[in-house]
Amino acid sequence: MTHKNTPTPITLKNSNSTFSFLASGDTFEWIHDSVMINDFHGTNTDGSSNNIYLRIYEENSVHSYPLIGVHSNSTIEASDTNLRFTGTAKDIKYTVTFRLTPFGIWFWDISLSGECQKADVIYSQDIGVASAGSVASNELYTAQYLGHSVFEGNNGYVICSRQNMSQGGTNPYLQQGSININTNAYSTDGTQFFGLSYKKTNVPEALNGNLPNVNKQYELSHIALQTETFSVNGNKEFSFYGICKANHPEAIKEIEYVQEINDAYSYNITGEFVTSPVPTPIIGAPFASPEWNMQQINEQFPNRRLEEIDKDTLYSFFTPSNGHVVLQSKELVSERPHGHILMTNFDMTKVPTGVVSSTNYMYGVFNSQFVVGNTTNNKLLSNHRGLLNVQKNSGQRIFVKIDSTYRQLTLPAAYEMEVSGSTWYYQIEDDILVVSSFATFDRPEIVLQVRSTTGKAYDFIVSNQITAGPDEVGQSFELEQEDSMLIIKPSKDCYTRSYYPDLNFRIRIPEGSQVSDDRVFYNNLAMDPSIITININQKSDFEIVLQGSENNDAPAFEDSYDFNTNKASYDVYYNELASNFKLSTSDANNITADKLNATMRWYSHDALIHFASPHGLEQSGGAAWGTRDVCQGPVEFFLTTGHNSMVRDILMHLFAHQIDEVFEWPQWFMFDRYPIHQEDCHGDVVFWPLKAVSDYINTSGDTTILDEVVDYRSGSKGTPVGKAESILEHIKRAVETIRKRFLPGTSLISYAGGDWDDTLQPANKHLKDNLVSAWTQALAQQTLDLLSNSVVAKDEVFSKELSQMATDIKDSFYRYLIKDGVIAGFLYREADGTSKVMLHPDDTETSIQYRLLPLTRSIIAELANPELAAINVAIIDKYLACPDGIRLMDHPASYEGGISKIFLRAEQAANIGREISLQYVHAHIRYIEAMATLGKADKAWKALMQINPILITESVPNALTRQSNVYFSSSEGCYNDRYEYAANFNKLKDGSIAVKGGWRLYSSGPGIYLRRVIANLLGIRFTNDSLIIDPVIDNELNGLSFTYTCFGKTVTFVYHTNSQTDTPCIKINNEIVSSKPYSNSYRNGGVTIKKDVFLKATESNNELHIFL
Structure with a gap:
């Protein structure tokens, strides 16, 4: 039997519009000139997100009545271009007529009749305003770029919405307002209209009060307009309207198209109405459980840890097995619903x-x-x-x-x-x-x-x-x-x-x-x-x-x-995946170890989802590896936990997707049978596979991977081209593309499609060719230096070339990208060869003076000398550090109605989410890595807990409630729109504005977070023949015990932080274990212990004491 997923029995059409409704009269899908106007497909059971509500006021109460759809008591009649709803709501008779005109304009005409009834009406409409594919792909993401502008016109509020992200070269526009009645209140997001209590009550909160008159640019674009109150004495007639334009290239500055709307309002061809049968669901109201009292909670969960309590109300807790329990009270104050992605297990030696x-x-x-x-x-x-x-x-x-x-x-x-x-x-x-x-x-x-x-x-x-x-x-x-x-x-x-x-x-x-x-x-x-x-x-x-x-x-x-x-x-399975990771401490008041044990379990899960089943709780689409992402989270996590075979197989897949025409990699690609990828990429992407293969060889000692032969992919088709070469040849071709991107006379690498910060993609080709990212430059120097060491055994000549390239890149970094002792975010090279710094104190164009990424990457790469590193840290402390973490820049990019001049998404996004929030957790984790490299234990451990979601208010007092067992990709200031954000950005610095968690799980962040914990802070790293012990431990964690599997043997490290030794001293049975110093450009580093020495020393006692 074949089923077709298209439940749309009522369709109104004209030459460029198709408005589909369900049999209930609820909106299914509205399309005008390829623009999907609504956001969600309605259902015959739940109705649609949009409606028109008649509110009737009595002495001490107000009663709300939906006038359209399955939840109304309406009779429905339809013609070719009209849909009519008639019924009675508490003695008021109503007729609501939807009219679709040929001009991309539609009306909801409302006629009320009754006696001495005080009332108002709330118009409510979910909006997508993008291509149907964009909305279907991710309505939350689409909403982030849908900018709303609110004006007061002759009939009250008018809401104009522009899709700032290009939809195939256009920027769709929607305007909504009223005719013949004044609207005196509005809202712009579904969280304002429905409210969090809707999850339990199934009743929109807005119906019980007044709309807030706040333009909230969030992720559920939903326009609501509230009329003035009026008396129904006889007849009352008025309308709401919508007008859609397929393209509005300029920023919205005023109410437009007034004459078009007035002309269309007088246009009315009704046609013959036919009554449409309305389905009546034979189900009751949704069932939400009563909340449990403490006695019921104790009966079900007597053993609890890491309890989250707010004002004497228990919100959530963890179980002894690292399970996480959320109570209803917490869900009702959480803007993002608690969720979980289940995934079946797979073999840890190969890509599943x-x-x-x-x-x-x-x-x-x-x-x-x-x-x-x-x-x-x-x-x-x-x-x-x-x-x-x-x-x-x-x-x-x-x-x-x-x-x-x-x-x-x-x-x-x-x-x-x-x-x-x-x-x-x-x-x-x-x-x-x-x-x-x-x-x-x-x-x-x-x-x-x-x-x-x-x-x-x-x-x-x-x-x-x-x-x-x-x-x-x-x-x-x-x-x-x-x-x-x-x-x-x-x-x-x-x-x-x-x-x-x-x-x-x-x-x-x-x-x-x-x-x-x-x-x-x-x-x-x-x-x-x-x-x-x-x-x-x-x-x-x-x-x-x-x-x-x-x-x-x-x-x-x-x-x-x-x-x-x-x-x-x-x-x-998860214990083995994490090499039996376990922390413990004798200090009962210090719960850091307990938090990190739970975090290891859940972030390991998140890291596997990102790797093997790429998607998230907000980002359902995915199915692909970002080239940059897979080389970080999965590669770093698996190398840290000893799964080198998996990393080898990742690299085989990765090099087999190198694009034949350009010898770089796609920005992302599907790693299964589908030949789907993004053909172009940002300017840093080419370095990540080179760094990943270097990290693999350094950890495993396996240089044979360079001899493996793999094919290339066609850029246009995504299919193999039948031109297999060794991975070493792949590497050489990639390095040659890097040389070709050097700006003339320098070793500065062109920005190309952008760098790590996706919001700072260049707005035009000229910027692609003439902008230089200091972060990419530092990454390039680090990568080529690592690569030189990794290939020397196979090709000494090539190794020397790489070493010289790294030196030249370093020289250009110091010559061009540092001015007055401060690393610029970018350098812009003029056509005449002169240049100017951007995202620097001398930058007068962007209002941004400091950028985090080059400050931290230059330290991680040990490219910055100690003096420059100290300046970097001082800049971060003064300009970028906030109570909830380290921000990407000292000020947000300019927002002028969503028009891009220098950067694309940074100047287009209307929402203050994800990278726009400037506290993108991935970059914050790299800050932790930089502080660990410098040996700044207090800063590194503080930063580690700032982004740990478990009992987060202990580390971030201004953090709002959020799910505790999942990775958040950003920390977002609770600003309503970009203008408020720019004007009050300093509130993030002093913590006077609340912050909330952004999108969850789909990120390389969990993998790199766990590597920072194990490799950089606890300081346990591996090469093929040695154990590196290089801890950076906060003094408050004196006596911390860490159990972990090293070279197949599970051991426990005990950290003693008050020994005042220059380099770590390792003892077993009070005897010093033979070791050698491990170099670090900024401090006395750790030590290395040969594998055979380690295994022999731990034969009779698996407890190693580390004196720091």
Whole structure:
């Protein structure tokens, strides 16, 4: 049976607009000139995010009534270009007519009739204002570049929104306002309109008060307008309007298109109206569990650690096994919903294929984005969208019959996460319904289990939104049932089948259950063919197993699955992955060790997700390795934890994707069968594979990798070209491209497509060719110096060339990029050969004087001499250090309505998120590395805890509540828009503004964080024949014990910080272990111990005492 995922029975059209509605009258998708106007697809069960609410005021209360869609009591009639809703709300009769004109303008005409009723109306519309592909790819990201401008016109507030990020060369525009009525309040984001309580109440907070009149540039673009209050005495008529323009190249400065709107308002061709039957869902309100009291919490979780308490309210805690439990009270104050990505295990010696992963969220998303391998294309279940659970059809959901009515499970009393699975606890009177979703060990499966703790039987419906491919709309899939097993495949014409013809998914369902579609919710009327339901009657427990296979070779299902058995297997797996990492301290008041033990478990998980199943909780798209990213997080993590074979295989994949035409690498590429990559790249990308192979050879001693032969890829096609060469030849070709980028007469490397900071991509080709990044220059010198040492055994002549290049690059760095003792962020070379520094105290163009990246990289590379390093640290302390971490620059880039002049995204983003926040955690981690290189233990350990999410307010007092067991990519000041951000940037310095966590998990950050802990702070590093012990330990951690596996032997290091020795002294059984000094340009370094000496010394005692 073939299913088509396009539930749009009502379509209004004209020459350049197609506005699709569901049978309920809710918005499905509005398209004008290839611009998707709305943000979320509505559903017949939840309705759409947009609506028009009539609020009727009584003496001490206000009652709200939606006038359109499934939650209204409206009758619906449709013509070719109009949609009409009629009904009665508390004695007020209403007619709402949606009119689509041929001019890219539409109206909501509202007619009310009644007697002596005081009322107002709130208009509410979610907006995407980008191509449908952009919105579908990531609506949160799209919103970050959608700039809103608020004006007051003749009828009150008018909101104009411009998509600042180019959509194929255009910048779409949307204006919304009112006609014949004054609007006196507005909001611009869904978090303002729905509020965090919506996750429990299912009622928008805005309906209970006034809109805030704040332009909040966040990630849920949602425009709301509130009218003045009025009396309904007889008839009251007015309208709201929207106008879309496919391109608005200039910044928004005023209300435009007034005459066009007035002309269109008088245009009205109604056509013949036909009544449209409205489906009525036969389900009740969503079910959110009552909160637990402390007695109930104690009964379920008697053993707790790292408790997070706010004003005597317990928010969350960790369990003895490093599980993390979040209580409902915390979810209701968290702007980003708690979530978890499950992933099956894989062999740690080679790059995996066919890894299964699934994403779940606390508020009743039990599985979503279930994928096997590629996280974009090889997908069974749809992605969850938004932050507030407004649309509740995505992924896998559960309905349970309570008091004769089916209700969807949403917010539980508690949500427990282990790396292997998640568990939800719902209190239903005297029963607890426990829902678990977990990954099986050594099998490609995710298991959903439901049980009643009292053995009470319920009726259940499990709904599944099926994609079976990349797209959630307009895509078909094939479904077959064999007894208690469903077999689902992408349709034969699906893009996925071109590369994975045998891709299939299987779902084992409980015996006796009935498979249907969403007709079970609508009195046998099927509405959405993407929904597959499983009806399970009178069961106290059941199990559903999701399985995926790229090659139609999945194993037979097990008879049954046990959560705890799989958890135990994953606990062993993660311990081995992390080389049995464990910290302990005798100081009961110092919880640093306890925090880092929990962080190791969870960041190891995050690092594996980033590597093997690339996506995140906010960034569902991915499926690719960023060349720069994979060379950092995964390579550094695996080298640190002793998984050298995995790094070797990563490098084989990496060099096989070098582009034949230019001999550089793509910015990102899919590492499976799909020949998809971004052909161009930033100017620093070419260095990362060279640095990664150098780090691998330095750690493993394996120079044979240079003899391995791999192919190149076509830049335009992404396919192998059939021109295989040794990796050493690949390296030589890459080095030659670097030479060609030197600015004439110098060894300065052109900026090209940008550097690490993606927001600072150059706005034009002239900047690409004539700008120089000091950070890239420092990275280049470090990389070529490392590479010279790595290839010397294979090619001494080439090694000397590399060494000379590194020297020349260093000379140019000092000659051109340092002025008045300060490293510039950039150098701009004029056509006549003169130059000027940028992002420097002499820069009068950008208002930015200091940039973090070259300050830290020059120290990490040991390129900066001690005097310059000291200046760098002083600059960071004075201009870049904030209570929540180190910022990328001393001031944000200019924002002038989203128009780019020098940099692209930095001048386009309307939101203060991710890199725009300037506290991008990845760069902060490199600051930790720089401070460790200098031996500044106090700064390094303080910085380490500033970005640790566990009990974060102990380190960052102005931090808002956030999830504690997952990596955050940024710390973002709570500014509403870019103008407020620029005017009040100094509040970040004094901590007078709150900061919140940014996007989660999808980053190389977890891997590099863990390397900093182990290799730079605890100071344990390896070469092929030696152990390097080079700790940088805060004095407060005197007596810290660190258990770790070195050269296959698990040992414990004990740190003594008050010994006042010049170099670390290592003792076993009070006898000094033979060692040699390890060089460092800035301080007395650590020591190296030969592998054989170490193994012999630890034969009888595995405890090493390090005296510092």
